[in-house]
Amino acid sequence: MSSRRPVVYPDTTAPLRERTREALADDALAANxxxxxxxxxxxxxxxxxxxxxAQMRDRAREIRRGDVRDLPELLDRLEERVRAAGGVVTRAxxxxxxxxxxxxxxxxxxxxxxxxxxxxxxxxxxxxxxxxESGLRxxxxxxxxxxxxxxxxHPSHIVAPAVPLNKEQVRQVxxxxxxxxxxxxxxxxxxHARTRLREVFASADIGISGVNFxxxxxxxxxxxxxxxxARLVTALPRIHVAVMGMERVVRDWDEAAHILQIxxxxxxxxxxxxxxxxxxxxxxxxxxxxxxxxxxxxxxxxRSALLGTDLEEALDCIRCGACLYxxxxxxxxxxxxxxxxxxxxxxxxxxxxxxxxxxxxxxELPFMSSLCGSCHDACPVGIPLHDLLVRVRARVTTAAxxxxxxxxxxxxxxxxxxxxxxxxxxxxxxxxxxxxxxxxARRLPGPGAEWxxxxxxxxxxxxxxxx
Amino acid sequence: MRAMLxxxxxxxxxxxxxxxxxxxxxxxxxxxxxxxxxxxCCGQPGWSSGHPxxxxxxxxxxxxxxxxxxxxVVPSGSCAAMVRHGYPELFAGQPEEEAALAMAARTRExxxxxxxxxxxxxxxxxxxxTYHDSCHMLRLLGERESGRAALxxxxxxxxxxxxxxxxxxGFGGTFSVNFPEVSGRLGExxxxxxxxxxxxxxxxxxxxxxxxxxxxxxxxxxxxxxxxIAEVLAG
Numbered sequence: 002m003s004s005r006r007p008v009v010y011p012d013t014t015a016p017l018r019e020r021t022r023e024a025l026a027d028d029a030l031a032a033n034x035x036x037x038x039x040x041x042x043x044x045x046x047x048x049x050x051x052x053x054x055a056q057m058r059d060r061a062r063e064i065r066r067g068d069v070r071d072l073p074e075l076l077d078r079l080e081e082r083v084r085a086a087g088g089v090v091t092r093a094x095x096x097x098x099x100x101x102x103x104x105x106x107x108x109x110x111x112x113x114x115x116x117x118x119x120x121x122x123x124x125x126x127x128x129x130x131x132x133x134e135s136g137l138r139x140x141x142x143x144x145x146x147x148x149x150x151x152x153x154x155h156p157s158h159i160v161a162p163a164v165p166l167n168k169e170q171v172r173q174v175x176x177x178x179x180x181x182x183x184x185x186x187x188x189x190x191x192x193h194a195r196t197r198l199r200e201v202f203a204s205a206d207i208g209i210s211g212v213n214f215x216x217x218x219x220x221x222x223x224x225x226x227x228x229x230x231a232r233l234v235t236a237l238p239r240i241h242v243a244v245m246g247m248e249r250v251v252r253d254w255d256e257a258a259h260i261l262q263i264x265x266x267x268x269x270x271x272x273x274x275x276x277x278x279x280x281x282x283x284x285x286x287x288x289x290x291x292x293x294x295x296x297x298x299x300x301x302x303x304r305s306a307l308l309g310t311d312l313e314e315a316l317d318c319i320r321c322g323a324c325l326y327x328x329x330x331x332x333x334x335x336x337x338x339x340x341x342x343x344x345x346x347x348x349x350x351x352x353x354x355x356x357x358x359x360x361x362x363x364x365e366l367p368f369m370s371s372l373c374g375s376c377h378d379a380c381p382v383g384i385p386l387h388d389l390l391v392r393v394r395a396r397v398t399t400a401a402x403x404x405x406x407x408x409x410x411x412x413x414x415x416x417x418x419x420x421x422x423x424x425x426x427x428x429x430x431x432x433x434x435x436x437x438x439x440x441x442a443r444r445l446p447g448p449g450a451e452w453x454x455x456x457x458x459x460x461x462x463x464x465x466x467x468x
Numbered sequence: 469m470r471a472m473l474x475x476x477x478x479x480x481x482x483x484x485x486x487x488x489x490x491x492x493x494x495x496x497x498x499x500x501x502x503x504x505x506x507x508x509c510c511g512q513p514g515w516s517s518g519h520p521x522x523x524x525x526x527x528x529x530x531x532x533x534x535x536x537x538x539x540x541v542v543p544s545g546s547c548a549a550m551v552r553h554g555y556p557e558l559f560a561g562q563p564e565e566e567a568a569l570a571m572a573a574r575t576r577e578x579x580x581x582x583x584x585x586x587x588x589x590x591x592x593x594x595x596x597x598t599y600h601d602s603c604h605m606l607r608l609l610g611e612r613e614s615g616r617a618a619l620x621x622x623x624x625x626x627x628x629x630x631x632x633x634x635x636x637x638g639f640g641g642t643f644s645v646n647f648p649e650v651s652g653r654l655g656e657x658x659x660x661x662x663x664x665x666x667x668x669x670x671x672x673x674x675x676x677x678x679x680x681x682x683x684x685x686x687x688x689x690x691x692x693x694x695x696x697i698a699e700v701l702a703g
Contacts, residue, residue, distance in 0.1 A: 021650050329636045333650050369647055371640025371654075372516055374607035387608075388557070394518025402518065409514045413522035416477070417529050422508040429481045441686065451645035455652030456683030462483030462675075463695050464682050 006096045008125055008356040009363050010155055013340030017365040024334035030165050034335050037161065041326040044270025045379075052266065061263045062383035064256045065317035068248075072308060072316070075217040075250045076299065082220025086282025088295040092247075099300045100131035103209070103242055106296065107137055110240060112206035118224070118231035119143035120211025121159060121320055122244045122300055124342035125355070128209070139209075140201045142230040144194055151178045157336030157344065159322035160268045165335050198230065208234035208292065212245035214260065214319070215297070218253040220281060222297065225264060227275035235280055241292040243280070247299050248316035260319060267381035268321040303355040315350050315389055317382045324386060327379035330370055339366060346376035346386040350393050358398045365401075367393040433460045440465035470500045471581070472534050474542035477509035478675050486675055489702035490543040490578050496702075497587035507533040510542075512550040515558060517642050524558055531567050540575040543698045545605025545673045548577035553608045577605060578698055579614040579673055589618065591701045593625040595668035600658065600681070601634045602674035615673045615697055622700060628665040632657075639680040655684035663692050670694040 013020075024030060048054070068075060080090045093099035107115065115132055117123065117139055129150075132139045141150045145163035149156055152174045156162030163171070172190060176183050183193055213225045222243050224231045235241045251257050265274040284291035307313050325331045325345030336344035340362060341352040349366035356363045367390050376386040394402075415421045436442040436449075437460025445453045452458060459465070471494055475487035487503075494501045510530050514523030530551070534540045542548045552572045559568035582589060597619060605611050612634075619627050638644070638654025645651075658681050662670045670692050672678050678694045685692050 018647055018649070021647055025649050025653055329638065329654050330647075330650055333653050367518075368643070369650070371603070371636050371638055371643045371651070373603035373636035373640070375603075375634075375636065378607060391516055391518065394516075395520050397518060405517065406519050406522070409517060409519040409522040413514060413519075413525040416508045417525045419506040419508055419529065419533075422477075422529075426477075426480045433482075448645070451648050452683075455648040455687065456655065456680060457686040458683055459482075459679060459686075462485055463699060464686075464693070466693050 006127075006356075007360060007363065008343070008352050009341045009360065013362050017338070017340070017362065017369055020338040020340060021334045021369070024338040029167065029170075030335055031333075033165055033167055034332050038326050038332045041270060045267070045323070045326075046270075048266045048270045048272070054266070057259070057263050057266075058381055058383055060259055061381055062317070064251065064259060065319070065382045066314075068251055068256070069308070069313060069316045071252070072248060072250065075252055076247060078217040079215045079220060079250050080299075082217065083215070083222075083282070083295075083297050084220075086220050087285065088220070088282050088297055090297045090299065092299045092301065094301050096126035096300070096302055099126050099244065099298050099302075100128055102298060103128065103244075104131055104135040104137075106240070106242070107132070107207055108135065110206065112240070113137060114201070114205045115139040115207045115209060116201050116205035116234050116238060117141050117146075118208070118210045118226065118234040119146050119162070120209070120244055121342055122211055122246045123209065124156060125246070125302065126244070126300060128244065140198075140205075142198050142201060142234055143226070144191065144228060144230075147194065147198065148174050151175070155337060156342065158325055159320050159343075161322070165337060202230075202233040202237050205234075205238045207240045207242060208236075208238035209242045209244065210235050212243050212249055212297075213264070214249045214251050214257065215245060216254060216257045217250055221257075222280040223257065223261065224278040224280065225261070225274045225276070226278070227269075229276055232276055232278050235278055236290055236292065239292055240294045240296070241280070241283070242296045242298060244298045244300065247301050247304050248318075263381045264319055264321055267323040267379070303357070307354060311392055312350075312354060312389060314384050315347070315354060317384050318347050318351070319382055321381055323379040323381060324376035327375045328370075329373065329375065339369075341366065346370065346390065347384070350386060350389045353393055353397065358396050361399055361401070364397040364399045367397070436460060469498070469585075470502065470538045471541045472536070472538050473501050473503045474507060474510070474530070474534065474540055474547060474575075475503065476542060476544050476547050476675070478679075479543065482679060483675055483696070486543055486696045486698055489696065489698035490541070492702040493578070493582075493589055493591075493698055494541060497582070497589055499587075502538070504533040510547045510550045511558070512547065512554065513641060515550065515554055520558060524562070527555065527558060527568075528564060531564055531571060534571055534575075535567070537574070539581065540571065541578055541581045542575065543578045543673070543696065544675065545577045545602045545609055545611065546676060548575055548580070549604035549608035551575040577609060577611065577614070577673060579618040580609065580611055583614040583617055589621060589701050591622040591703045593622045593700060593703065595624075596626040596628050596666070597669050597671045597700065598628050598630045598662050598665040598667035599633065600630070600637065600662065600670060600672040600677060602672050602677045603636050605673050606634055615671075618697060618701060619671060625700070628667040630661040630665045630667075632661055637677045637681050639677050641676070644680060651680070652684055655680050656688050656690070659685035659688070659690045659692055663690050668693065671697050671700055673697050
């Protein structure tokens with residue numbers, strides 16, 4: 002795969018292992034992650050017990066498999082129907098093309114302030130940076146995203162971006178932004194944010210949203226949210242730009258209704274999302290509200306290269322974030338350690354696939370998994386993420402992976418011969434005997450050193466009982 | 469009835485008693501057990517590390533060693549999952565595809581085999597045990613019951629379930645040495661949950677998890693003992 006613009010954040014420079022160490026050392030982060038994971042787990046268990054979740058999941062899988070299989074055709078239909086409703090559609094081959102279209106549009110309309118609602122695709126293409134470079138101001142209006150923008154941090158979770166911050170940390174950020182003294186109760190902080198953001202909605206020239214999915218049948222854009230900010234972003238400013246990853250299409254309203262139902266169940270363990278915005282075209286003659294212009298930007302960004310391959314199922318994702326919460330690795334280090342807008346199991350699959358397999362930082366991600374498979378269990382569209390992780394690992398082309406392959410070549414030479422295998426086992430057992438003291442090794446040399454950096458190794462089995 | 473025993477490379481290197489116990493259990497249940505001498509490893513380390521070609525080379529030795537029609541029994545949920553879940557993909561489009569599919573179809577994890585065949589093991593023990601659901605057993609083989617059923621059939625042993633028994637212990641093959649700090653954190657949580665049951669020992673169908681959990685437990689001062697389920701069943 003060719004070299005593309007990085008999907009990982011520009012400040013993702015330290016090796017992943019170092020970043021995981023830093024995250025593990027942060028006790029406040031651990032407590033926040035534990036609380037978030039536990040509350041998601043409880044809500045999710047409840048909703049699964051009240052609904053025929055397994056059947057709903059089978060149906061959702063069937064829908065998404067079909068949509069992705071027929072993607073070219075569905076995209077054409079979506080484009081045609083959006084145009085028929087009065088919208089403008091652009092297909093962007095990559096992040097640069099998508100950003101350029103939007104900054105050119107802003108310049109042509111003389112825009113100064115851009116209001117944004119939460120969108121993974123715009124994080125992926127680094128749209129905020131592009132807008133700021135072009136001299137405009139851009140404000141995130143999802144509460145969590147806004148707090149992170151003010152704090153200069155990246156979102157950590159697809160659905161709950163500010164998971165790693167607690168209430169007091171949020172208060173500090175909001176006080177710094179406004180220069181006001183703020184009380185520490187939750188209601189007051191939210192009310193304060195509402196006041197500040199209302200000014201942004203009222204004065205923004207352009208509203209930019211993501212797209213949960215486009216319905217090909219009618220050219221309708223669905224934006225699901227829990228705060229109401231996306232409704233304002235897509236309705237109040239004169240121009241609405243919706244940015245969509247090219248795979249986020251469903252065929253018709255039958256499918257849309259099912260996905261709209263299972264999405265909040267998987268994401269937040271609830272029956273319904275707070276707001277579901279269904280947008281078909283800009284304001285039509287005689288309508289009271291809505292933007293004058295609607296632009297739909299469909300981003301490829303490496304996705305079409307996955308179609309028809311054994312990695313295609315990565316495109317089935319509906320961005321619910323369930324695999325993140327379900328992942329013991331994600332729950333240990335949080336999303337920011339991943340250094341990519343897409344974290345957790347799906348992020349570890351998507352990031353290198355979208356960026357290209359030679360990215361040194363992006364290609365570490367698929368290895369940060371024990372392949373335990375809980376992501377597959379949690380996924381509302383049944384993506385076999387543990388299998389995809391293995392397939393992505395095999396495609397990595399970095400120098401580190403080539404060195405690893407050289408080691409495994411030696412392994413395969415030795416262990417494909419029964420005689421050499423037996424000899425190596427004998428050697429290993431002799432080594433163990435030498436390394437052990439009363440049945441345990443505390444420090445091993447060479448390849449065993451990383452094992453004993455965290456654990457003792459029982460050199461006799463069953464292990465000698467603890468003292 | 470006859471069966472072939474896959475010893476597993478981890479048992480060969482770290483704990484030959486596990487494969488020996490598995491053989492004892494099967495023989496006591498009345499089976500004629502063959503332990504093919506030319507077996508090495510199922511190939512999983514290479515496969516899950518992203519080196520399919522190297523994995524295939526090793527896995528071919530398993531196809532050769534376990535040729536025939538007899539069931540293949542393996543005292544590891546993870547190795548069984550490699551054969552059953554991984555081989556069809558590893559050998560797709562290869563000359564050995566048919567042999568790989570056939571081997572996948574007749575390979576079983578030890579306790580699954582016992583449950584499916586309704587074997588009487590007649591094991592005796594004492595005290596209490598807590599059972600760790602190893603991930604590949606639970607989620608790739610979809611097996612939650614057979615390990616517990618085997619334990620329940622051991623006379624005199626009480627099962628005490630731990631919190632979060634289905635959460636990964638953090639071993640994860642080469643993950644354990646590539647990201648040892650994350651792996652260690654998860655191992656510690658698992659060890660704490662196991663110790664909190666007050667059970668006399670921790671039991672699982674996978675030696676790999678146990679090596680990691682008891683190793684982390686000892687490093688962090690958590691007192692737990694562990695045995696592989698085959699050893700418990702062999703009494």
